[in-house]
Amino acid sequence: MITDAQPIITTRFGYDDSHTLERFLATGGYEGLRAALRKPPQQVADEVKTASLLGRGGAGFPAGVKWGFPPANVWPRYLVVNGDESEPGTYKDRMLMERDPHQLIEGCLIACYAVGLSQAFLYVRGEMALAQERIAGALNEAYAAGYIGKNILGTDFSVDIVLHWGAGAYIVGEETGLIESLEGNRGMPRLKPPYFPAVLGLYNKPTIVNNVETLANLPFIARNGGDAFAKLGAETSKGMRMFAVSGHVNKPGVYEVEFGVTTFRDLIEAPIYCGGVRGGKKLKAFIPGGASAPWFYEEHLDLPLEKATVDKAGSMLGSGAIVVMDEDTDIVRACHRIVRFFAKESCGKCTPCREGTSWLEKILQRIIEGYGRPEDVDLLLDVCDNISPGINWPPRQTTICPLGPSAVSPIASAVGRFRHEFEAYIGAPVETTVQMNGLAYQAPEPASA
Amino acid sequence: MARFTADNEELAREIISRYPVLKSATIPLCHLAQEQDGHLAEDAMEHIAELLGLTAAEVLGTASFYEMFKREPVGKYVINVCTSIACFLNGGDELLEHAEEHLGTKAGGTTDDGLFTIEGYECIAACTEAPCLQVNYRYFHKISNDEFDRVIDDLRSGRRTDIPPHGTLALIRQHIEADRSAGVASPGGAEQPVWLRDTPALQDQSG
């Protein structure tokens, strides 16, 4: 369903000077911070709980709940902002950082005030030069104007926000890898437990890690209340959410739509969004939530962009990245392209991921080059089964972080639905003996909206 | 090349002062060294180690994990052509091929004049703007072959002053005035933040 709900976090994108303090203040900027500071911190945190704001970084964990995890009386607590956006298909955090850096800063300040976080680190992906410049500029402006630093707006609320650069590594997007990287180490994820950095994080102190888009929603919530936010969207997916739709559509773009209500078909086909598959072609498959997500097909188009529904249908909304493939897409190559990413980006800490992803890539490579063997498709599935036993969704994990099992998604999807394309490359019918659990291509539940 | 110049050492000390634990400044200082020299030189890593109380091996241990740190000199302009899934579907491979032909070097290589290095790159978060690339991490969206050639011409002839040489990440730096700083929160500190209590921080109810 296409609704007329108004955007929350992309409202300034239309202005050329949207990144400046002047424009920000002229359009309600830092009003959320003022509103927050007029309440006791706990009340601000409660508003965010009421809002049911789900994390926008991939896992979809409720921010208000996460904020309740730091153990009482352990200080200091830190904020780490995850601006590492690098999952193929994902494009929204960079936009928010480049075009509305003050909104993100305001979100950081509200989080710090509410949860008692004594210092914030804004970790921006290394490859994003403009985002770094815009954030540095905005921080400098905001410090000078008294919004950050010592005695913010004349109160006893004081916090520094430090801009930190990444240096090129997808895996530091995983929150414990991010923390390792911020500590000056190789960005390898930490063994769990402890499960939550909110309990034991940066320098082994309680640390809230939140995604850029998650934090960008806080000024609205602080200004208008958690209820106003929770009025938007569906029961389990509140508010508005940004989705990047790329690939074979007429108008690829990043759209902020009502969460949980808008359907994949709306986004892909409606003239105000993507305007349909390019060249009037038929849809072959689409990735609903970033490269790690199992693929969806024609029969999933009417599912709403709602967390629980998409989870149940065998995939995830992940990082809000929808990649559309038309009927002419070479599925084997598309699959290889995604697997290659995970093989490159595996940090190497766990054997199933390090070895598995690189073997998957090599096998796919040789199939594409015409040297595929009839048993190769079985072998792909067998390697997948070693990385993630049972090839289920949600995946079982033999690894420290979910990157390993992520490489299984494109293979389970591509082989499950388009096995004949692999056979065509190999030049012989493939006897597949491994029984796929294959939720990725199961018929969906009827759409609820 | 090269330890930090006096100016850069001062900048380095300013960066270090923002972190509660010295080692956290490793990546920012490696960027600063790369900005100075165009790549991350051995001497620079030693200097960083001295400033942070680490060994040079520890600095290298961290730096070698990250793709952006170049241990050998690269071209003045590093061109990253995205060939990840969304760009793959929309001409990313063809763009990379064209770039290789036009510059006469394969991905991973540098042109003989030392001006350009080409890399096939994974997703640079511009997926809806495919095909796309970065020059020294500055974006070029939906770029055609002709536009690519023009950008190269402009870079060759020095017309693109907005793109600094490889190594310089951001032309604007964060700077925190001492009298505005709330200070670092040392992990050894055990104080509850003063504002964390049951009364609002901002008392004025008007606005």
Ligand SMILES: Cc1cc2nc3c(=O)[nH]c(=O)nc-3n(C[C@H](O)[C@H](O)[C@H](O)COP(=O)(O)O)c2cc1C
């Ligand atoms: C391999 C991997 C990569 C990730 N990359 C990112 C990322 O680039 N940005 C992000 O915000 N979260 C990323 N995440 C999710 C983070 O671990 C974490 O859940 C998130 O930053 C928490 O913020 P949120 O609760 O506000 O979503 C990644 C997770 C995994 C396993």
Ligand code: SF4
């Ligand atoms: S699953 Fe892969 S990326 Fe994650 S910790 Fe293990 S080796 Fe590293």
Ligand code: FES
């Ligand atoms: S796939 Fe090329 S920018 Fe994301």
